[in-house]
Amino acid sequence: MYGLKGKLQSNHTCQNCFDTYYITAPKGDWAVAQWCKSCRFRCDICNGEGVIFSSRPDRYQTVTDCPQCSGIERRMKLFNEAKLPARYHDKDFGSFSTYSDDAATRKVGNLVEVHHDLYNYALEFVPGSPGVLMAGNVGTGKTHLMAAFVRQLTLEKGFQCRFIEFSHLLSKLREAYETRQNSIDIINRLATVPVLFIDELGKGRKTDWELSIIDELISKRYNGCLSTFFTTNYRLGSSRDAPRKKKARVVDTHDKDFKNQLFLETLEDRVGQRIVSRLFEMCQVIEIEDVPDYRQRRMQKSHTQGRKLGRFSKP
Ligand SMILES: [Zn+2]
Numbered sequence: 001m002y003g004l005k006g007k008l009q010s011n012h013t014c015q016n017c018f019d020t021y022y023i024t025a026p027k028g029d030w031a032v033a034q035w036c037k038s039c040r041f042r043c044d045i046c047n048g049e050g051v052i053f054s055s056r057p058d059r060y061q062t063v064t065d066c067p068q069c070s071g072i073e074r075r076m077k078l079f080n081e082a083k084l085p086a087r088y089h090d091k092d093f094g095s096f097s098t099y100s101d102d103a104a105t106r107k108v109g110n111l112v113e114v115h116h117d118l119y120n121y122a123l124e125f126v127p128g129s130p131g132v133l134m135a136g137n138v139g140t141g142k143t144h145l146m147a148a149f150v151r152q153l154t155l156e157k158g159f160q161c162r163f164i165e166f167s168h169l170l171s172k173l174r175e176a177y178e179t180r181q182n183s184i185d186i187i188n189r190l191a192t193v194p195v196l197f198i199d200e201l202g203k204g205r206k207t208d209w210e211l212s213i214i215d216e217l218i219s220k221r222y223n224g225c226l227s228t229f230f231t232t233n234y235r236l237g238s239s240r241d242a243p244r245k246k247k248a249r250v251v252d253t254h255d256k257d258f259k260n261q262l263f264l265e266t267l268e269d270r271v272g273q274r275i276v277s278r279l280f281e282m283c284q285v286i287e288i289e290d291v292p293d294y295r296q297r298r299m300q301k302s303h304t305q306g307r308k309l310g311r312f313s314k315p
């Protein structure tokens with residue numbers, strides 16, 4: 001993978017890290033990458049120090065990064081700085097399930113195509129390319145796929161990324177406001193990172209203040225031509241296309257249709273037309289179709305048949 005195999009380990013496959021030399025684990029709130037303890041000290045150039053000390057002819061000591069393992073160190077740091085939530089520490093494209101649990105050959109909705117398109121996009125992606133706006137019901141695996149994308153970009157390709165849950169961003173900004181810290185610093189850091197992932201866009205109380213913050217962040221990234229990825233539980237398209245909403249009533253949250261009803265509200269209803277039109281300009285669009293909540297999927301015996309998908313397409 002990094003051209004190190006065979007140098008660091010000979011005739012041996014590490015069952016702990018599968019010869020990547022790092023593992024990822026939950027640590028507090030975040031996912032972290034760290035050296036595989038079985039491999040760490042096998043770098044025969046630097047003895048696992050990561051740097052090499054050498055003496056010049058004039059007797060000055062110099063310190064340089066180890067050419068063999070410092071690249072991995074840097075990529076692990078990028079993964080850690082991306083701040084994936086701890087529960088997604090091991091999510092990659094290989095562990096994403098696209099088939100029904102009760103019938104291994106039965107596709108679930110358009111997940112096979114979504115997974116295939118995203119994986120291939122992650123392989124060819126460079127910062128500055130369009131982001132992805134991924135819409136689908138709760139529990140369809142959107143965050144798993146975004147976490148896999150982050151993992152690919154940081155650990156495999158060495159790009160700087162940042163992942164943030166939208167509601168977490170809002171609570172950080174509110175906290176900064178209440179304690180009179182500078183919320184502009186928080187926005188500016190997110191506005192300038194080369195690749196930003198915003199999970200669950202539209203979730204929140206939808207106050208004018210919240211909308212102005214989203215607008216500012218997205219405008220800055222739009223103007224800077226920076227790659228931005230979004231997931232949302234809300235439908236794309238305008239509210240005019242939505243099925244007619246039922247009158248307000250008491251809602252049974254255990255009702256199996258409850259989550260589908262949530263999805264009737266559009267992203268435009270949540271964040272406004274201006275922001276949504278920006279997103280369509282910045283992103284390729286993926287809609288996950290006909291996929292039941294994966295928590296229900298495990299229990300269900302029968303599934304809807306996979307429907308033909310719309311691949312990356314602008315609505
Ligand atoms: Zn190992």
Ligand SMILES: [Zn+2]
Nearest residue numbers: 043046066069
């Ligand atoms: Zn080394």
